[in-house]
Amino acid sequence: MEKLKVLVVDDDPIVRDTLFELLTKVAGCDTETAETGKDGLEKIQNEQFNVVFTDLTMPEMNGIDLIKEVKKINPYLPIVVITGYGSIDNAVNAMKEGATDFITKPFTIDNIIEILNRIKTEPKLIREIGGQPDINLNFLNLALYKKYLSISRLQEVCVELDELYDNKKIYEKVVELGKKLLVTKGVGFLLLEKGDIKIRKSDGEVEKIFLTESNLYSEFLEKGQKVGVFKKSITNLRQICEYHEVLFAPLTINGEIFGGLVFANKTDGSGFNEEDFALAMTFAKKVSLRIENNALYEVFYNNLVNTLRSLVMSIEARDSYTKQHSERVTQYALQIAEIMNLSEDEIDVIRFGGYLHDIGKIGVKDTVLLKPGKLTDEEFEEIKQHSVIGDNILKPIKFFPKERDMIRHHHERYDGRGYPDGLAGEEIPITARILAVADTYDAMTSTRPYRKALEHNVAIEELIRCSGKQFDPIVVSAFLETETGKGNKYNDKNFISC
Ligand SMILES: [Fe+2]
Structure with missing residues (x-):
């Protein structure tokens, strides 16, 4: 880069000398000075400068008048206005008259280098966009606009x-x-x-x-x-x-x-x-x-899921009759989801939430949860709390809003008579409606302390009987098409729900 030839115009000897020193000795410019606007103009008329630094308030000819005169001689000569702190309005006025930039007192060498770099870069920028170094403003606007577009895209x-x-x-x-x-x-x-x-x-x-x-x-x-x-x-x-x-x-x-x-x-x-x-x-x-964040998230997510699954396994281990219940329910629910063409996100909710749907049972007393006989009304009310407790367990973990919804509502009924919120029809998340069918089928076909497992066909018959009341009929219908639901006398039949 060739040496910049710079003119400093300022009536204040301290500012003038400081700028001269910085520009010459630190920034490596070939620097000249002038005490008044008139002197400065004379130098500009007789010599070629690459940039002019000028004060605004000066005797004989002030900075604004100097800018106007310079523009008549060389409209493309960069002029940097030196202004005092809090005099930004003056700088703006000067720029309206054609100043290129401004520098506020007290300034540092970094401020000056920054301005000089900008001035050096402008002709390169103009070349890049195909313009001539001496034709500037429109090209600069175009370059600026191009930069704005790429930054917006970024x-x-x-x-x-x-x-x-x-x-x-x-x-x-x-x-x-x-x-x-x-x-x-x-x-x-x-x-x-x-x-x-x-x-x-x-x-x-x-x-x-x-x-x-x-x-x-x-x-x-x-x-x-x-x-x-x-x-x-x-x-x-x-x-x-x-x-x-x-x-x-x-x-x-x-x-x-x-x-x-x-x-x-x-x-x-x-x-x-x-x-x-x-x-x-x-x-x-x-x-x-x-990618790094996602990988870390995946590790964290998998650890969390494994921890929660261990928790569910420990609940199921308390009751030998419910062993692997959550795993089977998840598999049945995934089969239904596939038949119903659920989105990948919804399938993920079932895959994760299915295992955890009864996690709230950890908050239910063993004497109630493991009671072999019929539950009293009070005990049943306590059992019913497990869907809300499950929702609350996952509440502090911010990642699972849809899973929480599924867990909270997996005992709602299609006719609105379920718990905990009495939601009906499509108010109930589809994942919860699916889980309700899978959960009930598994409960019916598993041996309980107080009864033997029901036959597959009997369980299917029960699901159909309750379709439209307890269950979403579309979900029951989808279940009948799954590997698990197949092999019953209702296959290939349009049943009417009762
Ligand atoms: Fe449940």
């Missing part, structure tokens, strides 16, 4: 990424977001697997380049470069040579590279620039962090 992409908790879906989503962010024809998500680099997910032209040039990807990973671009021509089947440009950004956890993102060919045909590098790196860091 922000949008980061928000979407922050909501991605499932590592199974992350590859596809990252590829989609990466394409949107850098506006490229292709994006690939690479993973290092046992020393080999593989495309986990890609879109667009990445695969074709990968097949012929996979060693280049490996090179990037081995070298651990922060970010890099390689350009390659590939001859296709019709012997036409295609020119490709690929930007690579590594994915890391604790400084270890575990994969990378590749961006192939900008859609508008331009090459990748420094801004693309910065965007790709920021995006790759966010993706790495998301």
Whole structure:
């Protein structure tokens, strides 16, 4: 970068001398000074400067008048206004007249370097967007607008990424977001697997380049470069040579590279620039962090689930008749969910919540829970509390709102006469309506202290009898189609619920 020639115009000798010292000795500029606006203007008329620093209040010609005059001579000469603390209005007025920037007293060398860097960068920015160094404002506005667009895209992409908790879906989503962010024809998500680099997910032209040039990807990973671009021509089947440009950004956890993102060919045909590098790196860091967080969450989630399952097993161990009840109920409920085409999220709720549906029984006295004979009304009221207790056990853990709903409502009845809240029909979460059928079927077909297990057909008959009253008829109907529900005389029949 060539040495900047700078003019300082200020009637205050302390400010003038300080700026002269900082600009010359620290910032390495070729600096001249002037005591008044008039002197300054004279110098500008006779010499070429790259930037002017000027005070606003000066004898003979003030700063605003100096700016106006300078603009007549050289409209593109950057002028930085020196203002006192609390005089921002003056600076704004000066910028309306054409000043480029302002600096507030007292200033530091860092403030000055920052301003000089901005002034040095502007012509480069103009070149990047295809303009001439001496044609500025519109181009600068365009550059600013382009930067605004890319920062907006980055922000949008980061928000979407922050909501991605499932590592199974992350590859596809990252590829989609990466394409949107850098506006490229292709994006690939690479993973290092046992020393080999593989495309986990890609879109667009990445695969074709990968097949012929996979060693280049490996090179990037081995070298651990922060970010890099390689350009390659590939001859296709019709012997036409295609020119490709690929930007690579590594994915890391604790400084270890575990994969990378590749961006192939900008859609508008331009090459990748420094801004693309910065965007790709920021995006790759966010993706790495998301994956790390998700992995930590999964470990935590699995530990928590295992702990809660142990708790359920300890409850079931108290009563040999209910052993593995929760596991069977979960399996039956999952079969129904599959027949009913429930969403993946709802299936996950059943998979986790099914095991825990009776966790609230830990709060019920053994004398009631394990009583072999008929329960009194009072004892039955106590048993009924288990769905609310289960909900309360999971309440402090913020991750399971839908599971809590299912647990709380698994003893509601379709006709609204269940507990604890008397919900009816579709007010009851579908997961709870399914669980109610699975739970009742298992209870009926298991031996209890006070009765033997019912035959499969008898249990099915009972479910059908209570369909539309205790149970959602659609759920009962779905149950009849499951592996467990099959093999009964009601199969392939449209039954009328009583
Ligand atoms: Fe229950």
